[in-house]
Amino acid sequence: MSKLSLLAVFVIVLASCNPSKKPGRSVKFQQYFVEGDQLYTVHCSNCHQKSGKGLGLLYPPLDESDYMEENLSEVICLIKNGKSGELMVNGQQYNQPMPGIPTLTDLEIAEIATFIYNSWSHDEGIIEVQQVTKMLQKCKEGT
Amino acid sequence: MRKIIVFVAVVGLISSCTKTEKPLPIFGQREVVNGDTVYHKIANFQFVDQDSAIITNDTFKDQIYVSDFFFTSCRTICPIMKTQMLRVYEATADIPDVKLLSHSIDPEYDTVALLHDFANRLGVSSDRWHFVTGVKDSIYKIAQTSYFATAMEDKSEPDGFIHSGAFLLVDKEQRLRGKYDGTKEEDVNRLLVDIKRLRKEYE
Structure with a gap:
């Protein structure tokens, strides 16, 4: 019995160590999600904020975004290649150029995508590196 | 012996209650001219804001102001600075x-029209928050010699510029009274407290 309670304590301690993990998901998902969280903090949160709320009408929100829901492959492309020109998100027009990050690997983009598509209001599940590679091959010029 | 300790404790308590807050420092060189101390001041400037209004030292006559250096296409520290400056805007x-x-x-890139759009998108009014553009060298010079902030071109940087994320607090005599890291929430909290302290000097 004491062994069991010790194990329970151990599990609770372990679980509380990493608050950014999502319960009830595969180990692979957790790895993607945790890595994606860190990459998001470095590359995206300056503008889109840690809260995903964006800033005014300069940087669009990610926490609730009809654009994200409807345009997964375009989101994958713009993380890598950037985007400029007008962009409608939740009925609001944004027009601040977003620089791409061409140095990101396909895996890193899959991790960022998994993080943003499973944070805040989103619950899309894992976005695998194979999916990302396929989408990146089909990116249009300039998106 | 015991009485002495109690006495010391009481004196200590009283003095800590009546202690007045130290005034904010005054930055920069100072010299004494005919018995008066002359402090470092913000040099004369003339820039244009997002409404095409001419902005000079006179714009801030009898005003306390907070200054910073940024550019609209910057993706590194500027968005964080603008998030924090927006807090200052709302708090004041x-x-x-x-x-x-x-x-x-x-x-050269940040034209009046672009700054106008930027301010509108941030949702702020030009009555209280001026975004200015002007002669590049004048801006770099005033950054370094008046505000003691770094701002210059550097092609090796990802965005092409190096600049500090500092927020500078200037009093009604155009003297520099505080320097804060505009990318750190706690430091901006300190700025908000210091604005109140500075205003007390004029009460």
Whole structure:
């Protein structure tokens, strides 16, 4: 019995160590999600904020975004290649150029995508590196 | 012996209660001219803001203001600075004698029209927050010699510029009274406290 309670304590301690993990998901998902969280903090949160709320009408929100829901492959492309020109998100027009990050690997983009598509209001599940590679091959010029 | 300890404790308590807050420092060189101390002041400047209005030292007559250096296409520290400056803007909404002054360090790209759009998108009014553009060298010079902030071109940087994320607090005599890291929430909290302290000097 004491062994069991010790194990329970151990599990609770372990679980509380990493608050950014999502319960009830595969180990692979957790790895993607945790890595994606860190990459998001470095590359995206300056503008889109840690809260995903964006800033005014300069940087669009990610926490609730009809654009994200409807345009997964375009989101994958713009993380890598950037985007400029007008962009409608939740009925609001944004027009601040977003620089791409061409140095990101396909895996890193899959991790960022998994993080943003499973944070805040989103619950899309894992976005695998194979999916990302396929989408990146089909990116249009300039998106 | 015991009485002495109690006495010391009481004196200590009283003195800590009546202790007046130290005034904010005054930055820069000072010299004494005919018995008067002359402090470092913000040099004369003339820039144009997002409404095409001419902005000079006179714009901030009898005003306290917070200044910074940024550019609209910057993706590194500027968005964080703008998030924090927006906090200052909101926190000083009901204080009539506090203004904000953001200089573009990429004035050729950041035209009046672009700054106008930027300010609108941030949702702020030009009555209280001026975004200015002007002659590039004048902006770099005033950054370094008046505000003691770094701002210059550097092609090796990802965005092409190096600049500090500092927020500078300027008093009604155009003297520099505080320097804060505009990318750190706690430091900006300190700025908000210091604005109140500075205003007390004029009460």
